[in-house]
Amino acid sequence: MNILVTGGAGYIGSHTIRILLEQGHKVVVIDDLSTGYREALPDDVVFLQGSFDDPTLLGLAWGEYKVEAVFHFAASINVEESKRQPFKYFENNFLRTMRLLENMQKHDIGKLIFSSTSCVYLESETPVTEEAPKLPHNPYGQSKLMCEWLIQSLQKSWPNFRYTALRYFNVAGAEPDGSNGQIYPQAPHLIKRSSQAALGKIADFKIYGTDYNTADGTCIRDYVHVKDVALAHAASLNYLLQGGPSDTFNCGYKKGFSVREVVEMMQEISPRQFDVRFGPRRPGDPSQLIADNQKIISKLGWIPQYNDLKMICKSALDWEAKIH
Ligand SMILES: NC(=O)c1ccc[n+]([C@@H]2O[C@H](COP(=O)([O-])OP(=O)(O)OC[C@H]3O[C@@H](n4cnc5c(N)ncnc54)[C@H](O)[C@@H]3O)[C@@H](O)[C@H]2O)c1
Secondary structure, X not given: OEEEEEOOOOHHHHHHHHHHHHOOOEEEEEEOOOOOOHHHOOOOOEEEEOOOOOHHHHHHHHOOOOOOEXXXXXXXXOHHHHHHOHHHHHHHHHHHHHHHHHHHHHOOOOEEEEEEEHHHEOOOOOOEOXXXXXXXXXXXXXXXXXXXXXXXXXXXXXXXXXXXXXXXXXXXXXXXXXXXXOOOOOOOOHHHHHHHHXXXXXXXXXXXXXXXXXXXXXXXXXXXXXXHHHHHHHHHHHHHHOOOOOEEEEEOOOOOEEHHHHXXXXXXXXXXXXXXXXXXXXXXXXXXXXXXXXXXXXXXXXXXXXXXXXXXXXXXXXXXXXHO
């Protein structure tokens, strides 16, 4: 099948592409390289540089490259930046997605796999199911939830349209064989930043908030290996191809680790010790978010293969050392 991957030069998109190619699909990527990298793409994909709502590029995807399904990863993803620059987030994540969907509808390209996020949820002391209350606290999460609402509403007016929305939890790690990983140096994620700190690439590594109502006072998150997230996309496509109805799925391991536990793991495997500073809470950070993953396992047949914090941290650290 011919598949359009928006944001394919980014972290999760580039890992997913490798699995799609292994499964015999043909891939067209639209990416503006704002946080993505041309070198993250395998040679055998068609690369169109520009914005994912550009009608000329989309026309090429549907016409010349006969795309039938869209994996929509492209977005701005930094929660802290979204609080300072909300227009950027509502425009890039919501308005452009609206234009992409309008263009897809015009050409009746009716299969979508959408990258959503655990940021749509209100915090919870127990693992959240897909039905748990939604209350995103920042423009990033809000823009993603708005996309979900739009996608759900299209369902009613567009008979050929079916989608899955995957709400990933905290995506981390790199290809275990060292062939791919997260390149963007300003990526804000804990495991990326702590591996940069472990290698002396950054000096200001900080834990935000030590007074949360958790066992060690730091936030708890569900860290899911990027290859398992990529496998969830392949499972989503099979599900849609087999006629599965549109649905939304959590993508996480149903296992939480505190920020302190992750940092201790990184210190344990790191070749050198690194300084950790402590700062105040960041407003809007929920104390705990863990996925209930029953639905993705039972309905998509997702079988996680890399559910091991040490392996996740080690693969990220090895990758970080490799890219210098
Ligand atoms: N990384 C995580 O932990 C995480 C968690 C939940 C959800 N997500 C979602 O997963 C998706 C991918 O995230 P990622 O971690 O790979 O981020 P990333 O920044 O590595 O990838 C995003 C890609 O989109 C591209 N892009 C951004 N705006 C674009 C535009 N207007 N036109 C074309 N390309 C554009 C960037 O250049 C980049 O290659 C995002 O939608 C994000 O919201 C990520």
